[in-house]
Amino acid sequence: MTSSRRWWDGDLRRRAGVLRNVFPAPLGDTPEAVSALALSPDGHTLAVGGDAGTIQLWDTTTQQPLGGPLPSPGEPIASFAFSPDSTTLYAAGTHVALHRNTINPTRLIGHVCARAGNENLTRSEWDTYVPDAPYRRVCDW
Known part of the structure; x- marks a missing residue:
């Protein structure tokens, strides 16, 4: 099973892209659901968090993943925040303190x-x- 997610510009007037296989699942399993999103201040990176704790970065120009999943708190991702210079991503879960990833x-x-x-x-x-x-x-x- 494959899943794709559409994302829209800030005014929701035009589709900005489609991310295919955001969180691929083993054959026959249900893919992980998206639970959090954040766009970097420079607009080049989209952070996608899943309800199983996966964090994946996407290049907004190529609409391709940037490497593999990042280390995460290990539970559903509830929120993200990028640093103003787009080099740090903070992730939080309901029961886990803020987690920092240097990008x-x-x-x-x-x-x-x-x-x-x-x-x-x-x-x-x-x-x-x-x-x-x-x-x-x-x-x-």
């Missing part, structure tokens, strides 16, 4: 490069792991 591409690239031994991906590896983006060398500091 900083430069910091993420540093972690990925450190894990890869500060070696760039080959073009073949890039095509396998980052197929939707043009090849570039990201670990050259």
